[in-house]
């Protein structure tokens with residue numbers, strides 16, 4: 031009886047461990063994506079050094095038209111989360127300003143867990159509104175001090 035319980039506990043732990051670490055194999059990790067309706071080409075620029083888990087950090091967003099012209103004065107909203115865990119971002123990141131022509135500062139990013147995260151942007155410009163989704167896999171297990 032105890033052996034049976036111990037055995038099923040081991041099976042359960044093995045199953046939950048593999049569920050935690052499985053990232054979909056066909057995940058598109060490209061940092062340059064076309065928006066859903068092809069109105070924009072968006073490049074996410076990660077911080078120069080990989081942030082630790084729970085470390086607040088910033089990204090840059092480079093926004094261009096399909097033919098490569100920088101798009102200025104856009105309003106960009108940020109959303110995201112972990113699709114496999116059903117939770118959102120632990121912070122409310124914001125695009126705070128345009129630091130160069132068509133390049134925007136995305137502040138307040140933080141990843142609280144390792145694994146697959148989605149970063150979703152909604153981009154509003156005078157030319158229209160469109161959405162884009164990026165996938166990123168956080169492998170860093172270093173905790174912030």
Ligand SMILES: [Cu+2]
Pocket residue numbers: 112115117143145
């Ligand atoms: Cu999670």
